[in-house]
Amino acid sequence: MVKFLIINGPNLNMLGKREPGIYGSQSLSELEAELKKYGQQHQVELDFLQSNHEGVIIEALHQAEGRYNCIILNAGAFTHYSFAIRDAISAIRVPVIEVHLSNIYAREEFRHKSVLAPVTAGQISGFGTLSYILAIQGAIAMSRGGNSNGG
Numbered sequence: 001m002v003k004f005l006i007i008n009g010p011n012l013n014m015l016g017k018r019e020p021g022i023y024g025s026q027s028l029s030e031l032e033a034e035l036k037k038y039g040q041q042h043q044v045e046l047d048f049l050q051s052n053h054e055g056v057i058i059e060a061l062h063q064a065e066g067r068y069n070c071i072i073l074n075a076g077a078f079t080h081y082s083f084a085i086r087d088a089i090s091a092i093r094v095p096v097i098e099v100h101l102s103n104i105y106a107r108e109e110f111r112h113k114s115v116l117a118p119v120t121a122g123q124i125s126g127f128g129t130l131s132y133i134l135a136i137q138g139a140i141a142m143s144r145g146g147n148s149n150g151g
Helices: 027-039 053-062 076-082 083-089 130-143
Strands: 003-009 044-050 069-074 096-100 122-125
Touching: 003 027, 003 053, 003 130, 027 044, 027 130, 044 053, 044 130, 053 083, 069 130, 096 130, 122 130
Parallel strands: 003 044, 003 069, 069 096, 096 122
Antiparallel strands: none
């Protein structure tokens, strides 16, 4: 069975409470339940990790080798400045898809730059929780022989 890891970074544990006008009213546990159901419908096993700590995310990326076919990563604010996470993505052969609930390019200027994008297989932003579904679809395609140019 195809297996993906979905990593959510800082403050994503506050989904549904933090700025619902931007991030929606669905909680992280509700999002994970929805994604798990979607994965089951498409014969994909999903594991989830949320951490507010950069090192935990880096360790999860390192440990993904040989365990997961793809990683879907919403690195939150780390997207814009974590060269350590970028280096961890570069160090593994597992493709990583970057996701964001909001359109980071339509927000504050500091959010317009992703230091992760150049080393990921792709980026999806601005579709709310659908961003994750689209990322799963992309990961399924890559796992079935599609191309990836990152990670």
